[in-house]
Amino acid sequence: MIFKYISILLVFVSHFLFAQGSTWKIFNNSEIGIQSSSVMCIVEDKDNNIWLGTSGQGIFMYNGNSWTKFDTSNTTMPLNSIWTATVDSFNNKWFGTFGNTGGLIKYDNADCEVYNIADYGLLGSSIFSISIDRNNNLWMGTYWDGLAMFDTDTTWLIYNHNNSGLLQPQEEINCVAIDDSNNLWYGSDGWGGGKLDLNTNWEYFTNFNLFDEILLSIDIDKKGNTWYGGWNFIMKVDSNKQVTKYKYSDHAGKYFNLIVDTNNKVWLTSEIYGFLELDYSQGETWIKLFPTGYELDTVGCQGLTRDHFGNFWIGYNNGYLAIHNPNGIVGITDVEDTKEEIPNSYSLQQNFPNPFNPSTIIKYSIPPNINLPPLAKGRVAVGSQVTLKVYDILGREVTVLVDKQQNPGNYSVNFNAGALPSGVYYYQLKAGNPRVGLGQSFMETKKMLLLR
Numbered sequence: 001m002i003f004k005y006i007s008i009l010l011v012f013v014s015h016f017l018f019a020q021g022s023t024w025k026i027f028n029n030s031e032i033g034i035q036s037s038s039v040m041c042i043v044e045d046k047d048n049n050i051w052l053g054t055s056g057q058g059i060f061m062y063n064g065n066s067w068t069k070f071d072t073s074n075t076t077m078p079l080n081s082i083w084t085a086t087v088d089s090f091n092n093k094w095f096g097t098f099g100n101t102g103g104l105i106k107y108d109n110a111d112c113e114v115y116n117i118a119d120y121g122l123l124g125s126s127i128f129s130i131s132i133d134r135n136n137n138l139w140m141g142t143y144w145d146g147l148a149m150f151d152t153d154t155t156w157l158i159y160n161h162n163n164s165g166l167l168q169p170q171e172e173i174n175c176v177a178i179d180d181s182n183n184l185w186y187g188s189d190g191w192g193g194g195k196l197d198l199n200t201n202w203e204y205f206t207n208f209n210l211f212d213e214i215l216l217s218i219d220i221d222k223k224g225n226t227w228y229g230g231w232n233f234i235m236k237v238d239s240n241k242q243v244t245k246y247k248y249s250d251h252a253g254k255y256f257n258l259i260v261d262t263n264n265k266v267w268l269t270s271e272i273y274g275f276l277e278l279d280y281s282q283g284e285t286w287i288k289l290f291p292t293g294y295e296l297d298t299v300g301c302q303g304l305t306r307d308h309f310g311n312f313w314i315g316y317n318n319g320y321l322a323i324h325n326p327n328g329i330v331g332i333t334d335v336e337d338t339k340e341e342i343p344n345s346y347s348l349q350q351n352f353p354n355p356f357n358p359s360t361i362i363k364y365s366i367p368p369n370i371n372l373p374p375l376a377k378g379r380v381a382v383g384s385q386v387t388l389k390v391y392d393i394l395g396r397e398v399t400v401l402v403d404k405q406q407n408p409g410n411y412s413v414n415f416n417a418g419a420l421p422s423g424v425y426y427y428q429l430k431a432g433n434p435r436v437g438l439g440q441s442f443m444e445t446k447k448m449l450l451l452r
Contacts, residue, residue, distance in 0.1 A: 022329055023409075024291035029319030032060055032067050039315025041084050042303040046091040050313060052303065052321065053082025053095055059107075075112040078102030086130045086138075088152065094138060096127025103127050104140070104150070120156040122148060131176045131184070139184055141173030147186065147196070165202025167191060175218040175228075187215025187228050217268075221260040229255030229268060234278070248276055248286045248414050249359045257304035259312075267312060269301040275314050275324070285402055288361070288412035291322060307331070326407065342408045343367050346442035348429040351415070355451035358418040362388065362401070364429050368408040384431040384442075388413060391426045398425065406431075422452045 029035070037054040044050055052060040058071030058080040071080045077097075082105075084096040095105040103117030103125045118125055126143035133139060140148040146160035161168035169191035176186045187193040192213045194204040217229035226237045232252050236244045246266075253271030260266050264281035274296060279285040290297040296316060303315025309331040314322040323329055343365035351360045366384050388402035398420065401413050415427070425448050432441035 023324060023326060025323040025329055025332055026291060026294055026296075027062075027321040032062075032319065032321060033057075033069050034060070034319035037319055038317040039301070039303040039319065039321060040082060041095075042305040042313045042315050042321075043085040043087055043093070044305060044307045044313075045087045045093060048308065050305075050307070051085055051087075051093055052315060053085050054080070054319070055082075056080055058082065059085075059095060070107070070112070076114055077105055077112060078114055078116075084127060084129050086132055088132050088136055088138075090136075092152075094130055096130050096140060098126045098128075098143070101125050103142075104138075106152075115150075117142070117145075117148065120148070120150075121158045128173065129175045131178045133178045133184070134182050139176050139178065141176045141186060142171075144172045146171045147173060147176070147184075159196075164200070165196075165204075166194075167204065170194065170204075174214075174216045177218045177220055177226075179220045179224070179226075185218060185220065185226050187218050187230075188213070190214050193218075193226075193228060216254050217257045219258050219260045219266075222262055225260075227258060227260050227266060229258045231255075234258060234266065234268065236280075244280075246278055246280065246284055247359075247416060248273060248278075249416075250418075253300070256302040259304060259306055267304070267306075269304045269314060271300045271302075274299055274301050274316070275304075275312075275322070279404075282400065282403055284416075286412075286414040288414075289324060291324075292410070294320070296320060296322065343410060346429075346431055346444075348427075348444040348446060350446055351427065351448045355449040356417070357450065357452050358420075359414055359416045360448060361412055361414055362427055363410065363412045364388070364431075365410050366406050366408050366431055386429070386431045388427065388429050390415060391428065393424045393426075395426075401427075417450050420450060422450050424449055 037057040041053040050062040078101045079099045083098045093107040104115040106113040122145040129141040138150045149157040170188035172189040184196040266278040277287045301316045347365040349363040390398040428445040
């Protein structure tokens with residue numbers, strides 16, 4: 001019997017240490033070759049190479065073993081400021097530049113071709129966003145030139161307030177996306193967003209419940225909801241044009257990129273707080289994600305993509321690049337030395353700031369649960385069932401911040417008390433399994449002060 005439980009323990013430990021794998025891999029700016037630029041955009045091509053566009057040092061490509069740099073010194077690129085990138089069905093890489101020349105770059109793995117967009121009826125030379133429709137046409141958001149469509153051959157179409165339903169204040173377009181019905185969605189730099197359907201009918205979304213209408217990023221989920229990242233907020237617009245707003249902080253800055261998955265989660269890069277996860281399955285739960293030991297928790301990030309393995313690639317403003325997968329990185333061979341530190345005990349930290357108005361951050365740690373119950377039959381929980389709740393001074397439940405199974409790790413949750421009165425509140429963390437013999441259990445309560 002003793003041998004049986006030792007075998008179960010060894011199987012569990014082996015699974016935890018090797019099958020799950022590291023959750024983070026970091027490339028510092030020196031490894032990539034970036035001197036003093038932000039990683040603005042990231043894309044994976046059909047050969048599984050990763051391409052980075054930077055704010056001032058051109059393009060970098062990672063083939064799984066080494067980095068290659070493309071810039072004005074070794075290509076015909078007009079400048080080194082790359083704002084956006086995408087890959088078409090023929091594996092051509094397309095890059096949008098920001099500056100006073102060029103605008104669009106095509107790289108087909110052999111040659112670099114430059115399209116000076118001023119030659120095609122646009123006044124400027126900057127492209128903020130590119131999306132490709134099902135006919136392989138490129139749709140581009142420009143700097144005060146409206147929407148540009150290019151069939152990747154000879155035809156350019158320009159949509160602005162003179163020849164379309166696009167409103168003049170919307171002609172600085174930060175983000176574009178194509179939905180499953182081949183409709184184009186866009187977000188502007190101060191006048192909301194809209195949709196262009198297959199029949200070139202225009203539909204506008206403005207006055208988003210008193211939101212700042214600067215829309216910087218966009219994604220469309222499998223349910224047909226359109227998600228926008230703005231300045232200090234993100235929002236979901238459903239098919240009935242009903243808006244749901246979410247805020248990590250009143251001063252989160254710009255949400256540059258977002259990815260919506262099928263598990264009621266949104267992954268975001270932000271100007272101030274770095275890489276964030278929003279779980280909206282039960283209200284609004286935010287987690288700030290960062291690897292330990294690199295001080296990236298204080299660095300903003302912009303570029304974001306998810307590769308075919310499901311790993312996230314995050315580009316930081318200091319030139320660093322992170323790979324993250326909460327279930328363990330897949331398909332990357334050299335991640336052993338960047339394993340995230342796993343806490344060895346439960347902990348609940350004091351919220352910060354405290355006093356606060358109206359938002360504060362609560363951090364806690366969950367260790368691995370390796371206690372073996374007598375009747376477990378080999379089924380051992382790796383993490384814990386976690387609940388984090390807020391109560392008022394009378395002990396009444398105010399909100400549930402977390403209520404789910406979580407893997408071992410360090411977590412950070414935002415509590416926004418914008419609708420609550422000033423006063424003393426308590427937050428309580430429960431973790432583990434309270435049933436006797438089913439692993440560790442933990443409960444701790446701390447006090448915080450909302451002061452308006």
